Amino acid sequence: xxxxxxxxxxxxxxxxxxxxxxxxxxxxxxxxxxxxxxxxxxxxxxxxxxxxxxxxxxxxxxxxxxxxxxxxxxxxxxxxxxxxxxxxxxx
Numbered sequence: 527x528x529x530x531x532x533x534x535x536x537x538x539x540x541x542x543x544x545x546x547x548x549x550x551x552x553x554x555x556x557x558x559x560x561x562x563x564x565x566x567x568x569x570x571x572x573x574x575x576x577x578x579x580x581x582x583x584x585x586x587x588x589x590x591x592x593x594x595x596x597x598x599x600x601x602x603x604x605x606x607x608x609x610x611x612x613x614x615x616x617x
Contacts, residue, residue, distance in 0.1 A: 557613040564588035572614050575607040586611050 558573040563582035576583045584592075586606075593603035 554616055555613040556616045558583075562588055564592075569611070570613075571611050572609050574614065575610040577604060577606055577610065 556572070556574075557570050558576075559568060559570050560583045561568055562585035563579045564584055565588055567585055567587075569583075569585045571583055571585075573583075577589055578584060589604065589606055593606075596603050
């Protein structure tokens with residue numbers, strides 16, 4: 527589930543823009559919440575950057591565990607993009 531709100535920062539509007547208002551300069555944050563493929567824990571993540579397996583998000587704890595095991599086995603760890611586990615500012 528992706529939650530986006532381009533109206534963040536429009537003080538005094540109660541989350542709704544007045545009729546006819548232009549939002550071209552509005553900013554917001556994008557984040558998603560879902561269950562981790564590995565452990566089933568619900569967590570928030572950036573849906574564009576989070577590591578996934580078969581299209582399902584993987585939490586930071588599970589990625590850390592998997593990467594530690596990969597390193598111990600002499601394998602290259604899976605990459606984790608910067609900002610994978612935080613909100614992203616969007617225009």
